[in-house]
Amino acid sequence: MPAMVVIPTGRPTRRVRLDKVHSIVCNRVKDGDEQFLVRWKSSTSTGKPPLSWHAVNELTRCLELVQEYLETRHKIPAFQQSKKRKSPDTDIEIERRASPLDRRLNLSSRTPSISRSPSVSSTASSAVIDVYNGVLDSEEGFLLCRPASGPEIPEINITAVPTVDMAHAARRARVDTASILIRAEYTRRLEKVPGSKIHLINTYDSTTPSLRFRYITDYILREGVFKIDQAAQVGCKQCSPHMGRDIGCEYTKKCDCLEYAAVDENRITDPDMRDAYNHALATGGSTIGFPKKFPYFAEGAKRERAGCLVPFYLNSRRPIYECNDNCNCGPHCRNKNVQLGRTVELEIFKVRDGRGWGLRCHHKLYEGQFIDTYRGEIITDAEATRREQASSSKAKASYLYSLDKFAESEGLEPEDVYVVDGEFMGGPTKFINHCCEPNCRQYTVSYNKHDCRVYDIAFFACRDIEAGEELTFDYLDKEESEGVDEEPGEGAIPCLCGAAKCRKWLWT
């Protein structure tokens, strides 16, 4: 019995399963359909893994692979074929010779494919599926391909795919439908992100940010990372929701959450208290019991300032301590802001000058306004080093954030510091580009003063920002006094921020 190629019938949509696909190796237009050559995963390592052509609407479950292929399509390696040998896709060869495009497509669809003999027309689609090195099968509406051999099955060595002709045709074939599907999938995912709407805007080309990225709203803790359980968080016990204006913790001397917050020196008017405070400063003693600076403007401030970070915190590096669910101050305490999540509408947009994608706000932002947090996987320092070394991208460092704010004060060794990796999982703030004169800044926000290893990194506007202006922050984020090296280090990326005081490198 000859080996079979089974094409499922009777199902309107056949979908290729992501977990079965190794990669996409080529594309073409056939019978008006944008098609992609799927390389299937094979249990045995073979130079001849199963391959088959699929219309893009069969690939909606593996669009990230289609996207990755399209991003490198212009540089797909073409393997030189011997003059005598025929391309496995003779029709593509014809596509290349003829012109204009429509004629090429018509011709190609009329030209018999050499692999037709083992393929069977599907009732589900007009397209004929060319299958190489394998047998195509259906399983509960999904397509699967398994390795097989036999005289009826055309064989191709994977190292010969794509051929020069295939690669040539692939580069010129239109991929509009694939681009639309990829964008629609990304937009669908954005719509699921909690909080105000996030738009995707690209007036520049047809690309979409990577579908490999997963939107998350909370950290994902990886192996070796421990966070103090929420139930064990210490809350403020002396406060109450009704301490005057029903806004929770307004007596900052009482609030246990603000125990370690910055002291409000202006409110130390009593001479004895001033002496005690000066003594604490001189000896590095505790500042518990002194009036503390409250981080956010209250409702009594100008309407647009309510909830914004006060200048003291905005211009300093002091951590912000917010109240938490175990506090007595109630849900409306004005010391709960970052933890309530993003309220501003954002736009991920394609930047025209080679910096990739960027982030901007759909409406005006006010100085001190909270934008969003940086999210990602929390990994150990060792894992961060491993990922950096394994990454082929020089840009990897720009997705890694050390949670080292309290390392010095708490005596943490560098290897005990956790790192947030936001490259493949995170939020829209992943798209904030660097600027040497930025309009945003990142701040440490803690909901649990006893956890010095896990806290939030929150972005706030450091000046008023007009609607549509790109949001940026300084990737170096050094203290004013630290200074910046002039010479670029290994892996430094030239800075394209265009600021008058540009340091020329993303980091040095």
Ligand SMILES: C[S@@+](CC[C@H](N)C(=O)[O-])C[C@H]1O[C@@H](n2cnc3c(N)ncnc32)[C@H](O)[C@@H]1O
């Ligand atoms: C955290 S990502 C920011 C989002 C990124 N533009 C994207 O498309 O995904 C950091 C990367 O963006 C690029 N980038 C950000 N700011 C830049 C700048 N000022 N100059 C050049 N490249 C920049 C660099 O490739 C950097 O590694």
